[in-house]
Amino acid sequence: MAEPDILVNFDLAPAANGFGASSSINGIRGGRWKDRFRAKKRLQNKRKPSFLDADGNQKSTNTKSHSNQKSDTPVGPDHDRSSVGRSKFGNEHGGAPKPNHDQPIISSIFSSNPAPVTKIEKTGTEDSAPAIPTNAPLKDGSAFSTMGLAPALASHLVNNMNISAPTSIQQIAVPQLISSDSDAFIQAETGSGKTLTYLLPLVHRIYTATLNGDKLHRDSGCFAVILAPTRELGRQIYTVLMQLLSHPSLHWLVPILILGGEKKKSEKARIRKGGNILVATPGRLADHLSNTTSLNVGLVKWLVLDEGDRLMELGFEETLQQILTALNERAQKGPSNKSLANIGLPDRRITVLCSATMKASVQKLGDMSLKDALYLKSNQKSEATGDGSKSFQAPAQLKQAYIVSPAKLRLVTLAGILRRAFIRKKEHMKVIVFFSCADSVDFHYETFRKTEDKEQDKPVSDTSSDEEQDEEDESEETEVVEVEKKKPKRPSLAAKSTAPLIDPAVSLFKLHGSLAQHIRTTTLNDFFHEKDGAVLFCTDVASRGLDLPNVDLVVQYDPPYSQEDYIHRIGRTARAGRDGRALLFLLPGCEESYPSQVLGEQHLTRRLADEVLKKGFGNAPLPGVSKNVDPSWKRDFMPKTSGAKWEQEAIEFHLDVERRVLASDEFSNIAKRAFQSHIRAYATHVAAEREIFDIKQLHLGHIAKSFGLRERPGDIKVPARGKSGAVASSSAKRKLDSIDTNGDETQETQDEEELRKAAQMMRKKMREHMNIASEFNIG
Numbered sequence: 001m002a003e004p005d006i007l008v009n010f011d012l013a014p015a016a017n018g019f020g021a022s023s024s025i026n027g028i029r030g031g032r033w034k035d036r037f038r039a040k041k042r043l044q045n046k047r048k049p050s051f052l053d054a055d056g057n058q059k060s061t062n063t064k065s066h067s068n069q070k071s072d073t074p075v076g077p078d079h080d081r082s083s084v085g086r087s088k089f090g091n092e093h094g095g096a097p098k099p100n101h102d103q104p105i106i107s108s109i110f111s112s113n114p115a116p117v118t119k120i121e122k123t124g125t126e127d128s129a130p131a132i133p134t135n136a137p138l139k140d141g142s143a144f145s146t147m148g149l150a151p152a153l154a155s156h157l158v159n160n161m162n163i164s165a166p167t168s169i170q171q172i173a174v175p176q177l178i179s180s181d182s183d184a185f186i187q188a189e190t191g192s193g194k195t196l197t198y199l200l201p202l203v204h205r206i207y208t209a210t211l212n213g214d215k216l217h218r219d220s221g222c223f224a225v226i227l228a229p230t231r232e233l234g235r236q237i238y239t240v241l242m243q244l245l246s247h248p249s250l251h252w253l254v255p256i257l258i259l260g261g262e263k264k265k266s267e268k269a270r271i272r273k274g275g276n277i278l279v280a281t282p283g284r285l286a287d288h289l290s291n292t293t294s295l296n297v298g299l300v301k302w303l304v305l306d307e308g309d310r311l312m313e314l315g316f317e318e319t320l321q322q323i324l325t326a327l328n329e330r331a332q333k334g335p336s337n338k339s340l341a342n343i344g345l346p347d348r349r350i351t352v353l354c355s356a357t358m359k360a361s362v363q364k365l366g367d368m369s370l371k372d373a374l375y376l377k378s379n380q381k382s383e384a385t386g387d388g389s390k391s392f393q394a395p396a397q398l399k400q401a402y403i404v405s406p407a408k409l410r411l412v413t414l415a416g417i418l419r420r421a422f423i424r425k426k427e428h429m430k431v432i433v434f435f436s437c438a439d440s441v442d443f444h445y446e447t448f449r450k451t452e453d454k455e456q457d458k459p460v461s462d463t464s465s466d467e468e469q470d471e472e473d474e475s476e477e478t479e480v481v482e483v484e485k486k487k488p489k490r491p492s493l494a495a496k497s498t499a500p501l502i503d504p505a506v507s508l509f510k511l512h513g514s515l516a517q518h519i520r521t522t523t524l525n526d527f528f529h530e531k532d533g534a535v536l537f538c539t540d541v542a543s544r545g546l547d548l549p550n551v552d553l554v555v556q557y558d559p560p561y562s563q564e565d566y567i568h569r570i571g572r573t574a575r576a577g578r579d580g581r582a583l584l585f586l587l588p589g590c591e592e593s594y595p596s597q598v599l600g601e602q603h604l605t606r607r608l609a610d611e612v613l614k615k616g617f618g619n620a621p622l623p624g625v626s627k628n629v630d631p632s633w634k635r636d637f638m639p640k641t642s643g644a645k646w647e648q649e650a651i652e653f654h655l656d657v658e659r660r661v662l663a664s665d666e667f668s669n670i671a672k673r674a675f676q677s678h679i680r681a682y683a684t685h686v687a688a689e690r691e692i693f694d695i696k697q698l699h700l701g702h703i704a705k706s707f708g709l710r711e712r713p714g715d716i717k718v719p720a721r722g723k724s725g726a727v728a729s730s731s732a733k734r735k736l737d738s739i740d741t742n743g744d745e746t747q748e749t750q751d752e753e754e755l756r757k758a759a760q761m762m763r764k765k766m767r768e769h770m771n772i773a774s775e776f777n778i779g
């Protein structure tokens with residue numbers, strides 16, 4: 001955990017006069033923990049009591065004047081202090097102050113914010129002309145009918161699927177995969193139609209094989225296996241496959257979908273009936289290969305590994321190896337149906353690996369599964385790079401931007417962006433916002449849906465984990481696509497609400513790996529079909545492969561964990577030649593180097609935080625924000641600002657969230673969990689990026705503020721999961737306490753060596769926390 005900040009946030013006696021500090025220690029306010037650490041040491045040596053300012057910064061007590069103090073705690077001494085949430089810093093009688101950790105920290109979101117460290121050279125506007133799309137269907141006269149596809153299939157695409165011309169990768173790869181029996185690695189931009197790129201050749205070849213030989217049936221055997229890393233992606237591939245197979249000449253070809261989280265019994269029944277193309281997640285397929293004798297894979301001629309790098313990242317390497325071994329063993333026994341030999345299917349099993357990005361894990365998977373593979377790559381040139389040679393290029397028409405927002409302004413900035421987005425364009429518009437962890441998704445969902453209406457959707461229960469890890473759980477009432485069609489109508493189980501704080505007409509959804517599978521499925525389905533404006537708050541569970549229509553904007557509220565994740569997240573917009581915008585949130589300071597150091601190949605423009613807030617809050621009053629905030633609150637806690645309407649509106653918005661957190665144990669617990677998980681997730685950035693996402697630079701007080709929390713970070717008691725309302729003493733808090741009170745760790749020296757050791761120790765502790773994967777709810 002981010003103990004460094006806690007070093008100064010703990011166990012420091014408040015000042016005799018809560019408003020008495022005119023300056024921070026040695027002029028240091030906020031800033032790096034190291035500086036505050038040193039300041040604290042110096043102060044301890046002088047044995048002077050000190051206290052925290054409203055932002056969790058340390059203040060000395062040796063001055064009574066507060067004339068120079070920036071109005072962080074705009075609370076006058078004569079104000080009534082009895083209300084919940086009022087500041088009670090100080091001791092009116094001037095006696096020795098006692099630490100009072102029960103008191104919340106009240107501060108303005110607009111004060112004490114660190115300024116950006118980089119110069120603003122070029123700012124972006126939302127209205128500049130889009131570049132020529134690089135993942136669009138070709139307009140050079142290319143047609144599916146000239147690519148070697150069976151005429152029935154080519155006309156089916158045009159007439160029934162509304163797909164008239166191939167994309168660049170389709171034009172390159174489809175003919176090669178039709179004519180060659182080589183393995184292949186397909187790499188092309190997000191949204192460039194890779195799914196059809198591998199489905200078309202294999203469906204074509206199975207189809208033409210049946211023209212040459214006996215009619216095949218669903219129980220003739222399985223010819224192709226397609227593996228997807230997530231259930232959502234598996235379902236999506238299955239849907240595209242169903243559309244392709246809906247052609248009358250292909251009705252006999254039966255696809256089967258087998259996914260983690262689904263009922264194994266019903267899957268077994270479907271496998272027994274037979275199917276020719278299997279779409280699966282790896283864990284569940286491996287399970288069936290071991291336990292379902294009726295699964296006939298002796299004839300498998302294609303193995304497709306979609307989102308190959310993600311399959312590896314999720315730890316499926318061993319499972320994939322098992323699958324490959326099982327397929328090899330059964331193939332060696334020869335086709336189980338002799339009459340199928342020599343009908344035109346490939347002699348050997350073809351493996352196709354697919355990804356929008358190329359990284360070491362994909363290469364490893366390639367080494368494991370491919371032999372003399374063709375490397376099939378889109379040759380669409382990006383204006384940005386000119387030669388199309390970059391391996392991490394986003395579609396050229398996708399407008400990428402970033403915003404440097406101080407921690408305390410993050411929440412209102414997000415609100416401003418979302419409001420603005422729907423003021424500009426309402427109908428059909430969809431926005432996806434990525435968060436680092438499930439708890440943060442939950443908090444922001446609760447924040448923006450702002451229900452005081454008890455009838456509104458209840459919090460959804462957390463019953464299953466991300467991806468496939470909970471595949472053994474058969475207790476869930478989940479259905480596969482075939483069954484869904486027959487279900488009687490019932491109220492949707494989607495994690496969906498209205499979003500009055502954005503726009504009353506906008507629907508808000510949330511998606512993460514801790515939601516039960518049936519809720520995930522329904523949520524995605526409802527978001528997909530939403531006709532009006534919609535916002536999806538999600539984790540990276542929605543970053544790969546998902547093809548959701550009309551997504552105009554992708555916001556990365558928390559930065560991604562790798563360059564590849566960045567590309568995949570933003571790739572949820574600007575698909576198949578459409579426009580799209582992406583916005584990345586960064587904190588002032590070392591994070592500002594992220595675009596140049598990590599995303600060098602991308603072209604991000606910078607948007608100004610002030611501009612965003614002005615646009616989001618400057619027009620109409622927020623419809624959902626309570627205007628019944630106690631006027632004395634406003635008097636006490638709304639600092640003197642420039643007086644601009646947008647500032648006042650933003651402050652009202654934030655105060656309203658804080659008020660709701662204070663007023664509800666349930667919401668407060670959600671906020672605390674989110675804060676804790678957010679910090680922990682932050683510490684999991686890859687080692688190479690740790691200087692950019694440096695946990696030691698985080699100002700925990702400010703981060704807590706962005707979760708509507710007023711407690712000092714070290715006083716935040718994170719409730720035990722699952723026991724609503726019950727607040728358990730968090731282990732994190734104990735550990736943090738021990739850092740502050742353990743003399744071995746804090747008393748001795750002020751020199752650099754000591755500091756270095758402290759930093760090392762804290763990093764180690766962080767890693768220990770991080771290893772307890774279940775403790776923080778990422779996914």
Ligand SMILES: Nc1ncnc2c1ncn2[C@@H]1O[C@H](COP(=O)(O)OP(=O)(O)OP(=O)(O)O)[C@@H](O)[C@H]1O
Binds near residue numbers: 190
């Ligand atoms: N030739 C085409 N013309 C128009 N639309 C197409 C064409 N091919 C595919 N599409 C559409 O483009 C969208 C993206 O396709 P797909 O999901 O296969 O992309 P992808 O390259 O796999 O993306 P990602 O890398 O994000 O997984 C889908 O809506 C699909 O229907």
